[in-house]
Amino acid sequence: MTTNNDHYNEAELLASYFPETANNSELLQQKLTDVQQIEQALQTLMALCGQDDNNPDLDKTPFRVVKAFLEYTSGYREDPTAHLEKVFDIQQNDPIIVKDIEFYSMCEHHFAPFFGVAHVAYLPDQKVTGLSKIARVVEGYARRFQVQERLTNQIADAIDTVLQPKGVMVAIEAKHLCVSSRGAKKEQAQTFTLASRGAYIKDSQLRSEFMTAIK
Ligand SMILES: Nc1nc2c(ncn2[C@@H]2O[C@H](COP(=O)(O)OP(=O)(O)OP(=O)(O)O)[C@@H](O)[C@H]2O)c(=O)[nH]1
Numbered sequence: 001m002t003t004n005n006d007h008y009n010e011a012e013l014l015a016s017y018f019p020e021t022a023n024n025s026e027l028l029q030q031k032l033t034d035v036q037q038i039e040q041a042l043q044t045l046m047a048l049c050g051q052d053d054n055n056p057d058l059d060k061t062p063f064r065v066v067k068a069f070l071e072y073t074s075g076y077r078e079d080p081t082a083h084l085e086k087v088f089d090i091q092q093n094d095p096i097i098v099k100d101i102e103f104y105s106m107c108e109h110h111f112a113p114f115f116g117v118a119h120v121a122y123l124p125d126q127k128v129t130g131l132s133k134i135a136r137v138v139e140g141y142a143r144r145f146q147v148q149e150r151l152t153n154q155i156a157d158a159i160d161t162v163l164q165p166k167g168v169m170v171a172i173e174a175k176h177l178c179v180s181s182r183g184a185k186k187e188q189a190q191t192f193t194l195a196s197r198g199a200y201i202k203d204s205q206l207r208s209e210f211m212t213a214i215k
């Protein structure tokens with residue numbers, strides 16, 4: 001099966017992820033050297049793991065891995081707070097809750113995926129943003145090397161800083177493949193993290209309304 005990505009080689013890949021290399025041949029050369037070194041290291045890793053049967057299907061695997069990692073970490077090449085700059089003149093005196101925002105992130109300790117859903121509530125003051133922008137903020141911080149606690153807090157801080165709401169609360173439920181597929185090998189274990197700002201820190205009614213909504 002062919003995909004839209006099949007035509008990629010290293011230079012095309014770098015051009016698509018780092019447009020600034022188009023006018024900077026020195027930078028392009030540096031990044032090409034980086035990619036080649038990573039590919040060599042990945043070949044060494046495969047051999048260390050015991051993969052030594054010269055299967056030609058695996059020739060492009062190091063390149064595929066680099067390509068996949070640039071996709072997993074595309075959040076580094078954007079400013080997630082920028083999505084929140086678009087606000088609407090909507091009068092809303094009660095919380096806005098966006099729940100079940102699915103995400104994939106990458107554990108910074110093991111480079112194993114962790115994934116699940118984020119739930120976000122904010123009690124607006126003057127600024128109400130588009131619903132999809134909340135999901136875009138989650139995506140922008142998830143697509144990095146992360147720990148779940150930082151991801152939760154970054155989402156809360158972005159909304160708190162840009163929208164300046166009366167309060168914001170973020171909950172994330174996630175499964176970490178580093179816990180389920182290796183190490184402790186706990187397939188069912190999930191991690192639940194919370195971050196609250198403003199009125200959500202102390203207002204138990206706001207907190208319980210949010211917890212009920214995301215159940
Ligand atoms: N707090 C937190 N810990 C995480 C997250 N993702 C992975 N970890 C943990 O990071 C820890 C790293 O522990 P280490 O002892 O240095 O690494 P390890 O020998 O691979 O540990 P095990 O996973 O227990 O085998 C592990 O306990 C992981 O479960 C996360 O998002 N938040």
Ligand SMILES: [Zn+2]
Binds near residue numbers: 107178
């Ligand atoms: Zn991990």
